[in-house]
Amino acid sequence: MSKFKAWLYRFMAGRRGMDQFGMALYVTGLVLYILALFTRFGILNLLSLAMWIYAIYRAFSRNLVRREKENRWFLAKYQPLKRRVSQAWVRFKNRKVYKYYRCPKCKSWLKLPRHVGEKTVTCGKCGATFTKKA
Numbered sequence: 001m002s003k004f005k006a007w008l009y010r011f012m013a014g015r016r017g018m019d020q021f022g023m024a025l026y027v028t029g030l031v032l033y034i035l036a037l038f039t040r041f042g043i044l045n046l047l048s049l050a051m052w053i054y055a056i057y058r059a060f061s062r063n064l065v066r067r068e069k070e071n072r073w074f075l076a077k078y079q080p081l082k083r084r085v086s087q088a089w090v091r092f093k094n095r096k097v098y099k100y101y102r103c104p105k106c107k108s109w110l111k112l113p114r115h116v117g118e119k120t121v122t123c124g125k126c127g128a129t130f131t132k133k134a
């Protein structure tokens with residue numbers, strides 16, 4: 001066992017293993033694979049396989065600079081999306097307490113407690129003033 005452990009340790013030296021981009025490839029591949037099972041689109045199967053192979057290749061790659069660059073590229077795309085989804089989830093959870101709407105000028109999200117009637121609102125971001133009913 002310890003011999004195997006030592007071998008594994010040597011084998012993984014200089015390799016990064018799974019990063020966020022790798023996990024995203026793996027999970028997306030899994031979703032495509034499940035979709036392929038239900039829809040019988042062969043192309044989805046092929047795509048999921050390609051994603052898994054790429055994820056494994058990345059996990060065992062020794063070109064850390066390149067992999068890190070790919071991961072940063074992925075995070076730059078993924079994090080704004082993640083933030084938008086989590087904010088949408090908060091709005092959905094509080095939908096009975098607050099009425100949410102967008103500022104007509106800068107499009108940022110604003111909220112009013114429900115049943116306050118018509119209010120004059122000043123946007124905290126751009127300072128635009130307008131009336132809203134909640």
Ligand SMILES: [Zn+2]
Pocket residue numbers: 103104105106107108123124125126127128
């Ligand atoms: Zn605004």
